[in-house]
Amino acid sequence: MRDAQGSCLRDRLVNAETRRPVDLLPDREAGTLAAWLAERPGIEVVCRDRAPFFAEGASTGAPTAVQVADRFHLWRNLGEAAERCVSRHRSCLRASFAEQVPAPAPAENGSPWPTGHRFADRTRAKHAAVHALLAAGHSRRSVQRELGMTFRTVQRLERVSLMS
Numbered sequence: 001m002r003d004a005q006g007s008c009l010r011d012r013l014v015n016a017e018t019r020r021p022v023d024l025l026p027d028r029e030a031g032t033l034a035a036w037l038a039e040r041p042g043i044e045v046v047c048r049d050r051a052p053f054f055a056e057g058a059s060t061g062a063p064t065a066v067q068v069a070d071r072f073h074l075w076r077n078l079g080e081a082a083e084r085c086v087s088r089h090r091s092c093l094r095a096s097f098a099e100q101v102p103a104p105a106p107a108e109n110g111s112p113w114p115t116g117h118r119f120a121d122r123t124r125a126k127h128a129a130v131h132a133l134l135a136a137g138h139s140r141r142s143v144q145r146e147l148g149m150t151f152r153t154v155q156r157l158e159r160v161s162l163m164s
Contacts, residue, residue, distance in 0.1 A: 016047040016070070030056035037061025049073050130157040 011025040013036070025032050034057045037043055046065045048054040050073055058067050069077065126147070133143045144154050 016045075028053050030054075030060065033057025034061030037065075126153075127157045127160060130154055134158060 011028055011033075013022045013025065014020065015022050023036065025036065028051065030053045033054065037046070037058065038061045041062075043062045043065050046054075046058040046062055046067045047070050048058060048067060049070055055067065058065065126149070129147055130143055130149075133146065134140070138146070140151060140154050140158065143149070144151050147154070149157075
């Protein structure tokens with residue numbers, strides 16, 4: 001159930017083994033979750049998302065239970081960590097790659113950037129869309145809303161100058 005802004009009004013509690021709903025919490029308060037867990041002393045593992053109220057409520061309501069991240073958030077955390085690592089080491093990767101592989105010939109359009117790669121093509125298209133909207137006088141916030149990107153992504157794409 002969601003309110004007019006799309007915020008969750010209730011949180012569904014699910015048995016992680018059977019994947020069946022167990023109960024609905026009326027709000028996203030740590031005290032509500034803690035009270036619910038305290039009524040069920042046999043709970044040994046709490047599988048939760050990254051919401052702070054879940055962490056606090058689980059610690060209070062089931063202090064001996066082990067808290068683990070759910071599968072979705074484990075994959076999400078792993079993906080974000082890998083993305084940050086690759087981003088931080090981009091210059092190292094480029095340098096070692098350049099030593100091993102001869103530089104490709106520029107594309108037919110004169111761009112040194114590869115074509116035919118989904119990620120590169122998608123990034124190039126996003127970059128072009130951001131720059132076109134900014135050149136048309138849109139603010140970064142309106143570009144963010146129109147393209148469905150985060151503000152930080154818009155800022156990064158704005159700073160980058162691609163050779164085309």
